C-alpha cells in the first residue's frame with residue numbers, strides 16, 4: 001500500500017496543476033536525559049531497541065500538500081501520531097451520553113425546543129426545530145429520534161437529510177430571496193455540539209455562499225477559466241472541469257473509490273484528521289441523491305466502526321446547489337472530518353484542542369495517513 005510519503009512522486013507522474021506535494025526532512029538532537037522518554041515514545045512493538053527508536057525520532061519526514069486553486073494545505077507527519085496521548089475512555093463517554101438523557105431537551109422536542117413561525121416538519125424518526133440561539137436569521141435543526149448520537153443507519157441518514165431538505169424547501173417557499181443553503185452536523189462536544197443528542201443544522205440566507213463554500217465556487221471558476229485560456233493539453237487528469245480533475249487526481253494516486261456518479265475520496269489537503277470528501281456528479285436540483293446518502297452512511301459508519309479509524313466525534317458539511325442560481329458548476333459536496341476525543345475529563349484536567357494556530361492561520365496539521373483512511377472506507381463499502 002502506498003503511504004503519504006509516496007504522494008509527491010505519484011503526483012509528479014500526472015499531468016495536473018491542482019495539487020503540489022513535497023517531502024521535507026526535519027532533524028533534531030535528543031539530550032541524554034530525555035533519550036529514554038523519546039525512545040519509549042517512538043519505540044515500536046518488536047522494534048530494534050532504543051537506538052532505532054531514537055534514530056526514528058531524530059529524522060522526521062513531513063509531507064506538505066497544497067491546492068493551488070483553493071489554497072487549502074496540510075502538513076503530514078506520522079511521527080506525531082506516535083506521540084503518547086491518553087486513549088479515549090469510551091466507557092466514560094458511554095456513561096456521559098447516557099447521563100445526559102436525564103436533562104435532555106432534544107428527547108422531548110415538542111415541549112423543549114422552539115418551532116419555526118410556520119411550524120415543524122416531521123420525518124419518520126426526527127422532527128425540525130428552530131435554533132434557540134441562531135447563527136443566521138434562518139437557522140433550523142433536525143432533531144434525531146434516538147438520543148445516542150452514534151445510533152444511526154442508512155435509513156436514519158436518508159430520513160434526516162430528506163427532512164433537512166424539506167425544511168430548506170419550506171423556508172425558501174416562504175421567502176424566495178432565501179437561496180443559499182448549508183447543512184451541517186456537529187457530533188458531540190469536541191465537534192462543537194452544545195447538546196449530546198444527535199441533530200443537524202440547516203441555514204439559508206439571501207446574500208451568498210457561506211465562506212468556505214464560496215472559496216470552492218471561486219476555485220472552480222478560476223480553474224475553468226485558466227484551462228480555457230491556457231492552451232493546456234487535455235488528458236486523463238485535465239479535462240477543464242475542476243471537480244472531474246480533482247477526482248481524477250485522487251483516483252490516479254489511489255485515494256478515491258467511485259460508484260456511478262458518486263465519488264468518495266480521502267482528501268489530499270484535509271482540513272483536519274481523516275477528512276473524506278463525497279462528490280455526487282449526478283445531482284441537478286437542490287437535492288441529495290440516494291447514492292450520496294449511502295456514501296455518507298458508509299463513511300460515517302467506517303469512521304465509528306472501523307478499529308483503525310476509531311472516530312468518536314465528527315463534523316459533516318453539505319454544500320448544496322443554491323435555489324434559482326444559474327451557472328453553478330459544482331457537484332454535490334459532502335465533507336466529513338474526525339474531531340478527536342469528546343470524552344469528559346476528570347475535574348481539574350484541561351483538554352488540548354485539535355485545532356490550533358496552524359489550522360486557524362497557517363495550514364492544517366495532520367497525523368493520520370489518507371491512504372489508511374481510503375483503505376478503511378473500502379473495507380466498509382457495501383456494508384450499509
Ligand SMILES: [Zn+2]
Pocket residue numbers: 100101104105106107146147197
Ligand atoms: Zn436526548
